[in-house]
Amino acid sequence: MYYLGIDLGGTNIAAGVVDEEMKLVYKTSIPTESKGGAESVIKRMAEAANLAIEGAGITADDVKSIGIGSPGAIDPVNGVVIYANNLGFKDLPMAAMLGEYFPGKPIYVENDANVAAWAEAKCGAAAGTNDSVTITLGTGVGGGLVINGQLYSGFNHAGAEMGHIVINEGGRPCTCGRNGCWEAYASVSGLIKTTQEHMEKNPDSLMWKISSALDKVNGLTSFDAMRKGDEEAQKVVNEYLHSVATGLVDILNVLQPEVLCIGGGISKEGDYLLQPVKKFAEAEMYARFNATKTDIRIAKLGNDAGIIGAALLGL
Amino acid sequence: MYYLGIDLGGTNIAAGVVDEEMKLVYKTSIPTESKGGAESVIKRMAEAANLAIEGAGITADDVKSIGIGSPGAIDPVNGVVIYANNLGFKDLPMAAMLGEYFPGKPIYVENDANVAAWAEAKCGAAAGTNDSVTITLGTGVGGGLVINGQLYSGFNHAGAEMGHIVINEGGRPCTCGRNGCWEAYASVSGLIKTTQEHMEKNPDSLMWKISSALDKVNGLTSFDAMRKGDEEAQKVVNEYLHSVATGLVDILNVLQPEVLCIGGGISKEGDYLLQPVKKFAEAEMYARFNATKTDIRIAKLGNDAGIIGAALLGL
Numbered sequence A, B: 001m002y003y004l005g006i007d008l009g010g011t012n013i014a015a016g017v018v019d020e021e022m023k024l025v026y027k028t029s030i031p032t033e034s035k036g037g038a039e040s041v042i043k044r045m046a047e048a049a050n051l052a053i054e055g056a057g058i059t060a061d062d063v064k065s066i067g068i069g070s071p072g073a074i075d076p077v078n079g080v081v082i083y084a085n086n087l088g089f090k091d092l093p094m095a096a097m098l099g100e101y102f103p104g105k106p107i108y109v110e111n112d113a114n115v116a117a118w119a120e121a122k123c124g125a126a127a128g129t130n131d132s133v134t135i136t137l138g139t140g141v142g143g144g145l146v147i148n149g150q151l152y153s154g155f156n157h158a159g160a161e162m163g164h165i166v167i168n169e170g171g172r173p174c175t176c177g178r179n180g181c182w183e184a185y186a187s188v189s190g191l192i193k194t195t196q197e198h199m200e201k202n203p204d205s206l207m208w209k210i211s212s213a214l215d216k217v218n219g220l221t222s223f224d225a226m227r228k229g230d231e232e233a234q235k236v237v238n239e240y241l242h243s244v245a246t247g248l249v250d251i252l253n254v255l256q257p258e259v260l261c262i263g264g265g266i267s268k269e270g271d272y273l274l275q276p277v278k279k280f281a282e283a284e285m286y287a288r289f290n291a292t293k294t295d296i297r298i299a300k301l302g303n304d305a306g307i308i309g310a311a312l313l314g315l
Helices: A038-055 A094-099 A112-123 A188-201 A221-227 A231-255 A265-269 A271-284 A302-314 B038-055 B094-099 B112-123 B188-201 B221-227 B231-255 B265-269 B271-284 B302-314
Strands: A002-008 A012-018 A024-031 A063-070 A073-075 A080-084 A089-092 A107-111 A132-137 A141-147 A150-152 A259-263 A295-298 B002-008 B012-019 B024-031 B063-070 B073-075 B080-084 B089-092 B107-111 B132-137 B141-147 B150-152 B259-263 B295-298
Touching: A002 A038, A002 A112, A002 A302, A012 A038, A012 A302, A024 A038, A024 A302, A038 A063, A038 A094, A063 A094, A063 A112, A063 A302, A073 A107, A080 A094, A089 A094, A094 A107, A107 A112, A107 A302, A112 A132, A112 A141, A112 A150, A112 A259, A112 A302, A132 A231, A132 A265, A141 A231, A188 A221, A188 A231, A188 A265, A221 A231, A231 A259, A231 A271, A231 B231, A259 A271, A265 A271, A271 A295, B002 B038, B002 B112, B002 B302, B012 B038, B012 B302, B024 B038, B024 B302, B038 B063, B038 B094, B063 B094, B063 B112, B063 B302, B073 B107, B080 B094, B089 B094, B094 B107, B107 B112, B107 B302, B112 B132, B112 B141, B112 B150, B112 B259, B112 B302, B132 B231, B132 B265, B141 B231, B188 B221, B188 B231, B188 B265, B221 B231, B231 B259, B231 B271, B259 B271, B265 B271, B271 B295
Parallel strands: A002 A063, A063 A107, A132 A259, A259 A295, B002 B063, B063 B107, B132 B259, B259 B295
Antiparallel strands: A002 A012, A012 A024, A073 A080, A080 A089, A132 A141, A141 A150, B002 B012, B012 B024, B073 B080, B080 B089, B132 B141, B141 B150
């Protein structure tokens, strides 16, 4: 048997087929065309699912269940998207609606950050553990919690919003309305802002050669300039890594997962990110004298985590 | 049948008997005399337990199990105190040692903050819920997590250290070695420090009448002066409540418990603490637009939470 996973995004719908060994055997992607509205998006999800089934060389009968990773607040018990701002969905019975295209097939819906964490826990960097946390350093800072072998997001499924813990009371404004959230510093947007602040203070920095203008700065600017020996860029990276590690140690002190995975665009920096963060955590975490400590790792499944995690909701 | 609970502290050992309806029917307390060393402390725990059994008018045969709430890092699976700094315990097989005084009786050991959270979850302010968090605003800031109906403290039982999430990067030094921890602001010690800082800046404040000297300041100074109309004291309380609420909303955003209980000495302020914190949370928490939201409550069991929670480990 196979499991089908759908990763619903604002721009694209990715769909893929995962086998019993949790390997992604085929994946494909089509535009979401979200302007068409909810019914049209659901129809396109069915189309993407059928393309994936066809591409994998199987039939719908070979598919045991379909899982969906959707943005927004999800009620996984009833398969309902309570609220998804960027898609304009509100109280949408997604499982039931997609079910009309696949009669009798079990359909599961979860938040997209949660399914990515689920994938890392089942067959990614945290495979073999019962308790893991995956955080994603992307445009924002997202994440998911696996506790006692199950996804956990609180009694109302609205939790695991790790990006919105405040690390600087009264600090940078965050999109969520608070000030000083971890996301405002540890996301790509946060890194870009820190880079720009330092460039303005230092017109001689190599960062100006890499990004000709402030609005051309991206998440690589400081890391690339640092690798070329620029001192100001090193300060940017140090400041950034300090903020990343601060929020990360907060999570360790509360949850003590066996493995904490770091995913998202910035995780491609690999050891430039991982080693300093591990060193910081070893110095600061409350359980640093404990015999058993959280292992901090780079996430393994990259962009496929969404499809795989969605598919594995049916496991 | 009855359940016996022991709340082991650095100064006193409290022991009590809880009935099937989770009511504390009798409690007593004797000095710990921790200087006598581990074997002596265990012996005194057995004495306290027997005094409680006698006081309750029952016999050891009526006791189904014995639970212990101990300071420090605990391995609840093996009933071992891994490390308890203030008692000088390291890798102490507490359950086995106490078991020699009560042959055949099941004995459970848990961290003291965890058992208090367990008590609130079973028969206190969070009774009837599956997911709750209890935080304690005392000398430090402690707490415990109940997730899916079970105490949770991570894969190595070292978690739930909510006091050690950083709310101000590079802020006040904390006893844990980090800077800017929630505990450094939201504990009684933190409140005293904030009070002292404001008194130094304002020699005319009523707080000087209430506490004649800086080293006489306590956790009530600012709240009492505020109630008498002192403006500077109001600023202290506002600053304090802002920090309390900041860490509290961090916890809500990550865990979304059904109920969050606030215990510890400062919780005696009741609505002076609860109402502003609730208002802040309603404005800042990520799930503020959610249909179902965490209920924030004052903890119910006070100093008895330790005995009751320890007893109920056997439930």
